[in-house]
Amino acid sequence: DCLATFPELDSDKLRTRVSEMLAGNGFYEIITNSLTRPAYAEALEQEEKSVEILNKLSEELGVMRQSLLFSGLEVIAHNVSHRQKNLKFFEFGTVYWQEKAKYLGKKELALFMTGMQQSENWRGESREVSFHDMSSIIWKIFNRFDIVAPEQKTLEDPAFSYGVDYQYEGNSIAKAGLLDPKMAGLAGVKQAVFFASIDWPALITKVRRKSTKERLLYQQISKFPAVRRDLSLVLDKQVHFSQVETVARKYSNYLVKDINVFDIYEGESIGENKKAYALSFVLQDPEKTLTDKLIDKTMSKLMKMLEKELNAVIRK
Numbered sequence: 001d002c003l004a005t006f007p008e009l010d011s012d013k014l015r016t017r018v019s020e021m022l023a024g025n026g027f028y029e030i031i032t033n034s035l036t037r038p039a040y041a042e043a044l045e046q047e048e049k050s051v052e053i054l055n056k057l058s059e060e061l062g063v064m065r066q067s068l069l070f071s072g073l074e075v076i077a078h079n080v081s082h083r084q085k086n087l088k089f090f091e092f093g094t095v096y097w098q099e100k101a102k103y104l105g106k107k108e109l110a111l112f113m114t115g116m117q118q119s120e121n122w123r124g125e126s127r128e129v130s131f132h133d134m135s136s137i138i139w140k141i142f143n144r145f146d147i148v149a150p151e152q153k154t155l156e157d158p159a160f161s162y163g164v165d166y167q168y169e170g171n172s173i174a175k176a177g178l179l180d181p182k183m184a185g186l187a188g189v190k191q192a193v194f195f196a197s198i199d200w201p202a203l204i205t206k207v208r209r210k211s212t213k214e215r216l217l218y219q220q221i222s223k224f225p226a227v228r229r230d231l232s233l234v235l236d237k238q239v240h241f242s243q244v245e246t247v248a249r250k251y252s253n254y255l256v257k258d259i260n261v262f263d264i265y266e267g268e269s270i271g272e273n274k275k276a277y278a279l280s281f282v283l284q285d286p287e288k289t290l291t292d293k294l295i296d297k298t299m300s301k302l303m304k305m306l307e308k309e310l311n312a313v314i315r316k
Contacts, residue, residue, distance in 0.1 A: 014145070018141055018144065019090070019092075021144055025137060027111070028087075028089055028090075030072065030075050034093070034094065035056075035061040035063070036064070036070060036071060037062075037063075039186065040065070040069075043186055044066065044067065044159060045158060049097040049098055049099065050064070050066065050097070051064040051096045051097060051103055065093075065096065067108075067159075068093050068108055069179075071093075073186075073188075073189050073193065075089060076089070076187070077188040077189045080191065085114070085191065086115030086116045087112065087113070088111075088112065090111050090112070091110045092109055092200070094106065106199070106200070107200040107201060108200055109197075109200050110195070110196070110198075111134065111137060111138075111195065111197075111198075112193060112194070113129045113134050113193070113194040113195075114189075114191055114192060114194065115191065117133055128192070129192075131178060134195075141198070145203075145208065146208040147208065148206065148208075150167055150206075151166070151168070151246075152242050152243065153167055154238065154240070154243070155176075158180070158183075159183050159195075160179060160180060161179065161180050162240065163175060163176050163178065164177060168202075173206065174199065175196065176197075178193075179192075179194070222284055224286070226257065226284040227283045228283075229280070229281045229283065230279065230281075231278075231279045231302075232277070232278050232315040233279070233312040233313060234275070234276050235277060235310060236311065237275050239310055241277070244259075244279070244310065245259050247302075247306055247309050247310060248281070248302055250305075252281075252283075252298055252301070252302055255285060256281055256283055256298075257283065260279065260280045260282075261279055263276075263278035264276070264277060283295060
């Protein structure tokens with residue numbers, strides 16, 4: 001007889017795989033204190049949920065953390081003070097809160113990106129990290145476990161200036177965006193910081209079991225040529241590229257292989273609280289050469305849906 005059974009989904013193994021992937025993308029793992037300042041919970045407007053320590057050694061470390069955000073920011077502040085400004089960190093940690101006289105906790109994965117995406121080198125100019133750098137890491141985690149693409153909603157959170165909420169059936173699985181400077185300033189950080197928080201237990205429930213087995217995936221390179229089409233559109237400032245990408249992929253079937261923003265413009269000529277995106281779309285069919293008729297039909301449908309769902313104005 002079998003003495004014990006083990007679940008097919010092993011959280012520790014999944015954590016190791018994500019950690020290896022993040023390390024391979026230039027991230028360093030950090031481990032921070034679970035005790036933190038009460039002021040941080042107040043900043044998040046969640047002081048009523050704080051778990052207070054009865055035998056606290058100081059007021060500065062008087063409650064359990066409700067987020068991995070501020071302890072990570074303190075690590076960033078320490079490094080920046082030592083002239084290390086280009087940083088990528090991740091942390092697996094537990095957050096704590098109380099609700100209806102019950103003490104609760106769960107695991108989260110936090111990601112931090114700040115400074116330059118890459119150091120200066122002879123091959124090209126350096127650039128600052130952007131939301132798309134953070135978003136690409138989150139999608140790599142989803143793809144690592146063959147997770148079905150979540151719905152992307154505009155993030156409404158006082159900790160962020162802007163961002164995206166990744167959801168399944170209205171339930172958030174991850175949040176990512178640019179931190180509000182006031183939040184970063186509470187920990188002494190003055191430079192822009194992109195932050196992501198992933199609900200680890202919720203993520204695990206979306207992992208497809210076949211993806212837990214290490215395997216190599218191969219896909220034959222298409223024998224048929226790719227076609228590029230450019231599109232310029234005017235959007236409200238609060239509309240993010242991730243929303244444009246979601247609409248484009250939703251209504252282009254399998255033909256759109258890549259979407260890229262190659263220019264962004266803001267100015268009086270396009271109106272107040274507006275911005276213009278210059279987008280490139282790469283279309284390709286793995287089984288046949290695309291015809292002009294099919295390309296035009298696909299792009300026409302995309303333009304109509306962008307106008308309908310995002311109130312976009314197509315610039316001719």
